[in-house]
Amino acid sequence: MMRKYFTYILLFGFPLFGCQNRPAEKSDYQKNWTLLEQENESIAFDADIKLSDAEKVLDEQLFQLRKQFLTETNKQKIPLFNRSFNEIKPLIEGNKLFEIFQSMPKGGLLHTHSGGITDVKWIIATARKYKECYVYDGTDNDQFIFGQLAFFEEGKEAKGFVSLNKKLLSDPGFEKKLADLLILKRDNLCTYTDYWIEFEKRFKRISLLLPYRPFFKEYYTKGFQDLVKNNVQHVEIRFIFDELYDFQHGKYPLKTSITDLQEVVKEIRKLNPQFSLKLIYSSFKFLDSKSIEKQLEIAFELKKEFPDTISGFDLVADEAAGNSVYSFRENWMKLDELSKKYGVKMPLFLHAGESNSVFNKNILDISSLDNPRIGHGLNLIYFPKTMELIRKQNKLVEVSPISNQILGYVSDLRNHPARVLLSNGIQCSINSDDPSVYGYEGLGYDFWVAFVAWELDVKALKKLVFNSISYSSLNESEKKKALLYLDRQWNDFVQKMNGKLK
Known part of the structure; x- marks a missing residue:
């Protein structure tokens, strides 16, 4: 019997020693797990956010509301994440979380288009x-x-x-x-x-x-009122310039669009003094380089005359059908020359990576250009080196979850590329792109789908909201005032919601 026991010891070691080592091994495992969790959290986009006690209370409340909602939809066998926005829109509107996101201060809407903002x-x-x-x-x-x-x-x-x-x-x-x-x-x-x-x-x-001047004024007045009502304090429009006209005076100069919009904002600010507007001069990807050269000249002329309204330049249209960003490289190389000529800078706010394809390489241009924000950036995750550069350069991706689903880039919103971007430290903001074209107004719906599908918390929500002002094209003085206003609004919202959800 003893011989068998010694044989067992020689083959497998001392059982007693093995037992003594197990707690230490478990402890190392736990330490490694915790360390890895902390390291992942430290590179996330919201790592710098520290929640107050009140925000932590709200975080728990929202977590429970989402949990209850998902439990209920599971009971009813509703395929929530495999249905289109149009199908679940009534479900969103009937959910308590939606009321909360409608009332939440949202900072700025950094990505929307002329022709897509009004009911x-x-x-x-x-x-x-x-x-x-x-x-x-x-x-x-x-x-x-x-x-x-x-x-x-x-x-x-x-x-x-x-x-x-x-x-x-x-x-x-x-x-x-x-x-x-x-x-x-x-x-x-x-x-x-x-x-x-x-x-x-x-x-x-x-x-x-839209070019009919009386309608133009009404359209943007209504659009801005809707945004203010939805607690959006700043908006930046990818604006396609066209000559306004009416039947009494005929056509007006191109700059009339700007002066009319300034008048509309002036009226809005009588009741909402915090509201602000910037226009990103936009042209089309399907034009040739010579045409874009002319468009850039016009954009610089307008920016020189209206430096506080025109904030930058973009090219829009279907990326799969239009020219690549790289094909306009000669235009981008002349930006410094144009800046000297007109005495103003023209940053780019290019649409790039609105695609599911690795063959679409528009995103590669962004890290080499004066392009502080990226429209959509969906396929950025396929280019890890570029993603790393954009993170180091502290550039922001303007994310529009509902638009991305409706246009066919993302079916299940749980798999939206933005989740990868956020966890890898890429700064993002939430946007509606063309809400009226998709059958809704404001930003509440986009925040709702992001919160539910991406399993966000209050820390992430706060960072997304404040990013929309921090990365806006407001000047430093405007930005400082806007952030102070947003901070007050956010703290009021947290207190009111905590009182309401008790």
Whole structure:
């Protein structure tokens, strides 16, 4: 018996010693696990945020509300994360978290577009008030598409156009049909549709409304009022400049868009003195280098005259169909020369990486350009060295979760690339891109889907909100005032929510 025991010892060692070592091994394992967790947290985008006691209380409250909501949807077997925004929109609106995110101060909206910020039902109702407003009722052709709205002097309307008001009166179902033509819905994430084609049609249908000066003023007044109501204090619009006109004076100079918007903001500020606006001069990726050269000249001229309103330059349109950022390298190399000529700097705020493809390399240009913010940046995660450079350069990615889903870049929002960016220390902000085209207003919906799908906490929410002012194109003095205002609003929100959720 003893011989067998000694044989066992020789083969397997002393059991007693093994038992004595186990607690030490477990302790090392725990230490390594904790250390690794801390190291991961230390490089996250919100590592510098320290929550107050009140914020910690709110954090726990929001955690429980999300947990309850997800438990309920699981019980009802609702495939929450495998359905489109359009399908779950009523579910969002009926959820207590949505009310909280609607009332949460959101800082700035850094990524939105002219033509995509105002409620579609309002657009139809307001346009029909103008007797000179018409709608195209014919079949699509090279010039016009069904449902396209435009202003014409009486008797001078183009062929196929009928009075919008008369059409709505004679056909009670047309208002809903027109609204559906102006909103891009994705009812099923599995069905195939060329969503960029449909997306661009929505803009085309209102493109002839916006240059009409009386409507232009009303449109932006309503858009800014909606944002203020949704607790957005600053907005930066990728703005496509066009000559405004009316039928009394004809066309106005290009700068009239700026002076009219300044007047609109002045009116908004009478009741909301914190509200501010910047315009990012935008042109199109499908133009050639020579055309972009002319566009840059115009942008610099306007920035020289309106340095506090024009903040930078961008190129928009479908990245899969347009020219690469690199193809305009000669234009970017002339920016310093143009800066000296006009006495102003023109930072770039380029759309880049709005793609699922590793072959789209627009994101590679960003780290080499004066480009403090990136529009979308979805495929940045495929370029680890560039991601590291952008983190070191402290550049911000403007994330638009709902837009990304509707345009087909992300189906399950739990798998949104922004989750990878945030955990790797890339600074981001939450944006709505073109909310009216997607059938909603404000920023509350985008914060809701990010919070629920990305498992965010109050620490992350706070960083995302404050990033939107810290990385805005406000000047240092404006930024300081905006951050002080936001800090007060945020603290008030935390206190009120804690009282309400007790």
